[in-house]
Amino acid sequence: MATEIQSFGPIGPIADDTPASLPATKLAALRALERKVLWLSTWMIHNANHIRPPRDGLKVGGHQASSASVATMMSALYFDVLGPQDRVAVKPHASPVFHAIQYLLGNQTREKIESLRAFGGAQSYPSRTKDTDDVDISTGSVGLGAAHTVFSSIVQDYVHLKGMTPPGLREGRMIALVGDAELDEGNMYEALLEGWKKEIRNVWWVIDYNRQSLDSVISDRLFGQIDHLFENMGWRVVALKYGKLLERAFAQPGGEALRNWIETCPNSLYAALTYKGGAAWREHLKRDLKGVAGIKALLNGHDDASLHTLMTNLAGNDLEASLEAFHAVTDDLPTCFIGYTVKGFGLPFAGHKDNHAGLMNVDQMDEYRATLNIAPGEEWERFAGLDIDPATLEQFLDDVPFAQEYPRSFTTPAIEIPSKLDIGLRSRMSTQDGFGRILNEIAQSGGELADRIVTTSPDVTVSTNLGPWVNRRGIFSRSETSDTFAQESVVSAQKWQMSPQGQHIELGIAETNLFLQLSALGLADKMFGARLLPIGTVYDPFIRRGLDAMHYGCYQDARYMLVATPSGITLAPEGGAHQSSETPLITLAQPGMAAFEPAYVDELAEIMRWGFEYMQADDGGSVALRLSTRVIDQPVREMTDELRNEVTKGAYWLKKPELGTELVVAYCGAIAPEAIAAHQDILEDIPGAGLLAVTSPDRLHADWISRRRARRTGKVETIAHIEGLLSVIADDAALVTVCDAHSATLGWFGSVAGHRIYPLGVDTFGQSGDLQDLYRHYGIDSDAILDAAARACVRRLRG
Numbered sequence: 086m087a088t089e090i091q092s093f094g095p096i097g098p099i100a101d102d103t104p105a106s107l108p109a110t111k112l113a114a115l116r117a118l119e120r121k122v123l124w125l126s127t128w129m130i131h132n133a134n135h136i137r138p139p140r141d142g143l144k145v146g147g148h149q150a151s152s153a154s155v156a157t158m159m160s161a162l163y164f165d166v167l168g169p170q171d172r173v174a175v176k177p178h179a180s181p182v183f184h185a186i187q188y189l190l191g192n193q194t195r196e197k198i199e200s201l202r203a204f205g206g207a208q209s210y211p212s213r214t215k216d217t218d219d220v221d222i223s224t225g226s227v228g229l230g231a232a233h234t235v236f237s238s239i240v241q242d243y244v245h246l247k248g249m250t251p252p253g254l255r256e257g258r259m260i261a262l263v264g265d266a267e268l269d270e271g272n273m274y275e276a277l278l279e280g281w282k283k284e285i286r287n288v289w290w291v292i293d294y295n296r297q298s299l300d301s302v303i304s305d306r307l308f309g310q311i312d313h314l315f316e317n318m319g320w321r322v323v324a325l326k327y328g329k330l331l332e333r334a335f336a337q338p339g340g341e342a343l344r345n346w347i348e349t350c351p352n353s354l355y356a357a358l359t360y361k362g363g364a365a366w367r368e369h370l371k372r373d374l375k376g377v378a379g380i381k382a383l384l385n386g387h388d389d390a391s392l393h394t395l396m397t398n399l400a401g402n403d404l405e406a407s408l409e410a411f412h413a414v415t416d417d418l419p420t421c422f423i424g425y426t427v428k429g430f431g432l433p434f435a436g437h438k439d440n441h442a443g444l445m446n447v448d449q450m451d452e453y454r455a456t457l458n459i460a461p462g463e464e465w466e467r468f469a470g471l472d473i474d475p476a477t478l479e480q481f482l483d484d485v486p487f488a489q490e491y492p493r494s495f496t497t498p499a500i501e502i503p504s505k506l507d508i509g510l511r512s513r514m515s516t517q518d519g520f521g522r523i524l525n526e527i528a529q530s531g532g533e534l535a536d537r538i539v540t541t542s543p544d545v546t547v548s549t550n551l552g553p554w555v556n557r558r559g560i561f562s563r564s565e566t567s568d569t570f571a572q573e574s575v576v577s578a579q580k581w582q583m584s585p586q587g588q589h590i591e592l593g594i595a596e597t598n599l600f601l602q603l604s605a606l607g608l609a610d611k612m613f614g615a616r617l618l619p620i621g622t623v624y625d626p627f628i629r630r631g632l633d634a635m636h637y638g639c640y641q642d643a644r645y646m647l648v649a650t651p652s653g654i655t656l657a658p659e660g661g662a663h664q665s666s667e668t669p670l671i672t673l674a675q676p677g678m679a680a681f682e683p684a685y686v687d688e689l690a691e692i693m694r695w696g697f698e699y700m701q702a703d704d705g706g707s708v709a710l711r712l713s714t715r716v717i718d719q720p721v722r723e724m725t726d727e728l729r730n731e732v733t734k735g736a737y738w739l740k741k742p743e744l745g746t747e748l749v750v751a752y753c754g755a756i757a758p759e760a761i762a763a764h765q766d767i768l769e770d771i772p773g774a775g776l777l778a779v780t781s782p783d784r785l786h787a788d789w790i791s792r793r794r795a796r797r798t799g800k801v802e803t804i805a806h807i808e809g810l811l812s813v814i815a816d817d818a819a820l821v822t823v824c825d826a827h828s829a830t831l832g833w834f835g836s837v838a839g840h841r842i843y844p845l846g847v848d849t850f851g852q853s854g855d856l857q858d859l860y861r862h863y864g865i866d867s868d869a870i871l872d873a874a875a876r877a878c879v880r881r882l883r884g
C-alpha cells in the first residue's frame with residue numbers, strides 16, 4: 086500500500102542536528118530566543134489572568150513558575166537540538182512555553198496565545214486534537230505523556246522494521262519533558278520496566294528537576310534512588326547539574342567547599358534562599374564557610390544580584406550547559422537527563438514553595454517588561470527588546486533544524502475491510518470464543534487487513550482467546566527469539582515465536598501500559614504514516630486499572646479496538662474481585678469510543694467488521710467490545726443488510742412486538758437466554774410482547790442524545806434509532822430491561838418516549854457462585870424478568 090503524505094513537501098535531507106561546537110553568534114541568538122520564550126510564556130499567562138476581562142470571576146491560572154523552570158531546556162531542544170522527525174511530550178504545565186516556541190517559529194497565531202485557556206484558544210495543557218500548533222503527544226494527567234514516549238518508540242520500531250513507513254522517513258527520538266513530581270506516578274515505573282523488556286531505543290526523558298511539586302519541596306534523598314532506577318532499567322543517566330558560572334566558580338580557590346555546600350544543602354533551604362535572594366545566600370555562605378580560603382574573595386567579588394545569579398546557576402537553566410549535554414548524546418540508548426532547575430527561574434517567586442499556582446502581579450510584570458526593554462504595547466512582538474536585529478533572528482529561526490520542511494503529520498489511506506468477516510460458527514459458543522475464531526480466520530486468509538492488525542495484551546493473551554492469532558502471526562520483538570518449549574519438543578497449543586515480523590505485542594500485567602500501547606499504536610497512521618489496526622484484550626473489570634490511560638488515548642483520538650473479556654457476574658465462580666458491573670457505563674460515558682456488547686457471534690462478526698472501518702473513519706473513534714465466556718445457543722439466521730445495520734446501530738427486534746403492545750423485554754449481552762425464556766412465558770399472557778436485542782447501549786444513547794440536540798437547534802428532523810424502535814409500542818407500555826451490568830446501563834430507555842421502566846441489573850458487588858445462583862441472587866434471571874413484567878402489567882391495569 087502506498088502511503089500518501091499530505092502537503093508537507095518532500096522528505097529530504099535535513100540540517101545536521103549535532104553541531105560539534107556552538108559559535109558565539111548562534112549562542113547569542115539562542116539566548117535571545119530563550120529570553121523571549123520566558124517572557125512570552127509569562128506574559129501569555131498574565132494576559133489571561135489580568136488583561137483579558139474576566140466574566141465569571143474564576144481565576145484563569147496558567148503556571149508561570151512551572152513554565153519558567155523549563156523554558157531554557159525547551160528552548161535548547163526546539164531551537165537547536167531537535168530534528169523534525171523527533172516527537173515530544175511536553176509536561177502539562179509547560180504548555181505556555183510550548184506555545185511561545187511555536188509562536189516564534191511561526192506555527193502558532195497571536196490570536197490563539199492571546200486567548201490561552203479561553204474557548205478556542207491555546208489549550209492549558211498541550212493537546213494533539215485541540216491545539217493547532219503541532220502537538221505530538223497530549224499531556225495533562227501527569228505521568229501519562231512521558232510514559233507514552235516509551236510506547237511510541239516501540240511503535241516506531243514496529244513500523245520501521247516492517248517497512249511500513251513512507252520511503253525516506255527517518256527514525257526520530259521520542260522525547261518527554263517530565264516534571265520531577267511525575268516520577269511519583271506508578272505508571273512511570275510500569276512503563277520503564279516494559280521498556281526495559283522491549284529494549285527500547287530512541288527515548289529521552291528530560292526531567293525538569295526543580296525539586297518542587299504542587300504542594301511542596303521534594304525529599305532530598307529521592308534522586309539518588311531515581312538515578313539508580315533508570316540505570317537498572319538500562320538507561321543512560323545524564324545529570325545537568327551545574328551551569329557554566331558555577332562550574333567556573335568551583336575551579337577557583339574555595340570552589341570545592343562551595344560545591345560541597347551546595348551538594349549538601351537541603352532542597353528546602355536551597356529553594357528558600359533562591360526565593361530570598363543575594364543577601365540571604367551571602368549570610369549563609371559567610372556563616373557556613375567561615376574561614377575557608379577563597380570564600381571571602383568570592384563573596385566580595387559578587388554583589389547581591391550577581392551572587393544570586395551565581396548560586397542559582399543550575400545547568401537546566403543554563404542554555405550553554407543544556408545544549409552541550411543534549412548534543413553530547415548521539416546514539417539511540419534511552420537517556421534520562423536530570424535537568425537541575427529552579428521553579429520560577431528568573432521570576433519574583435523563584436524557589437518559593439507555594440509558587441506552583443502563583444501569578445506575578447501587575448507591578449511585578451511591569452517591572453519585568455521594563456528590564457527586558459519591551460515597550461508597553463509591544464508585549465506580543467516577537468523580537469521586541471532583543472539585542473539582535475529581527476532579520477538575523479528571523480533567518481536563525483528559518484534555519485532551526487526542527488522547523489525544516491518535513492512531514493510531521495500524515496493522512497494515510499484506509500485499509501479496505503471485507504464486506505463480511507468469516508466466523509466458523511458453531512451451534513453453541515461464546516462471544517469470546519467467537520472473537521478468537523474470527524481473528525484466526527483473518528490471520529489465516531491473510532491480505533492487507535491481516536497484515537495491519539496488531540494485537541496486544543497485558544499477560545492475558547491466551548485467556549482472552551488471542552492464542553490462535555498469535556500462533557499464526559507471531560510475537561513482535563526487535564530480534565529473533567525461538568520458542569524454547571517447541572525446540573525442546575514440549576507439547577503446547579501455544580507457540581511463542583518472537584521476531585520483527587511478529588504481530589502481537591505481549592505486555593506484562595499493567596493495564597495502564599496496555600492502554601498507552603494501544604494509544605501509541607492507534608496514532609501510528611498520523612505519527613509515522615503507517616496505518617495499524619490495533620486490538621487490545623483485557624479482563625473487563627481491569628479496565629478500571631487502566632482507565633485514565635484509556636481516557637487519555639481517546640482524548641488524543643488514538644484509534645483502537647478494546648476487547649474486554651470475560652465480563653460481569655457471568656464469570657460466576659471467579660467471584661466479586663473479577664466481576665464487573667459498571668464497565669458498560671464507563672464506556673458509554675467515554676467520548677471517542679463506541680462500545681458494544683453482543684450476545685451472539687454473528688453480531689460480533691459484523692460489529693468487528695464495522696469497527697475496523699470506524700477506527701479509520703475521519704469522524705470515527707475507538708471501539709470497545711464487552712464479551713463473555715458463557716457458551717450459549719447461536720441463532721441460525723441470515724445476516725441481512727437490515728439486521729447488520731441495526732446490530733451496529735445498537736439494537737434490533739429479536740421478536741417484533743405487535744403494534745401497540747403493552748410490554749417489551751430488552752436485554753443486552755450474555756443474559757440473552759434468560760430474556761428469551763422469560764419472553765416466551767410472557768407471550769402466553771401478552772402475545773404481542775416484543776423482545777429487543779440490544780447490542781450497544783452506547784451507540785443507542787449517543788444517537789439519541791445527538792439527534793435530540795440537533796432537533797433542538799433545528800438541524801435534523803430524523804429520529805434516533807431507539808426512538809424508531811420504541812415508536813411501535815403503546816404510549817403506556819412498560820419496558821423491562823435486563824443486563825449483566827449496572828441497571829442504569831439500559832435504565833435510560835424509559836426517558837426516550839416516557840415509558841414506564843423496570844431496569845434489572847447488577848447494582849452491588851459480585852460474589853462467587855454458579856450462574857443459576859448468581860442470576861437469581863442479583864435478580865437478572867427469567868423469574869426476575871417475569872416478576873418485573875407482572876408488576877408492570879398490574880400497575881397498568883390499576884391505571
Ligand SMILES: Cc1ncc(C[n+]2csc(CCOP(=O)(O)OP(=O)(O)O)c2C)c(N)n1
Nearest residue numbers: 151178225226227264265266267297298299
Ligand atoms: C494524575 C494527576 N494528578 C494530579 C495532578 C495535579 N497536578 C498538576 S501539576 C502537579 C505537580 C507537578 O509537579 P511537577 O511534575 O514537579 O511539575 P513542576 O514542578 O514543573 O510544576 C500536580 C499534582 C495532575 N495534573 N495529574
Ligand SMILES: [Mg+2]
Nearest residue numbers: 265266297298
Ligand atoms: Mg517539579
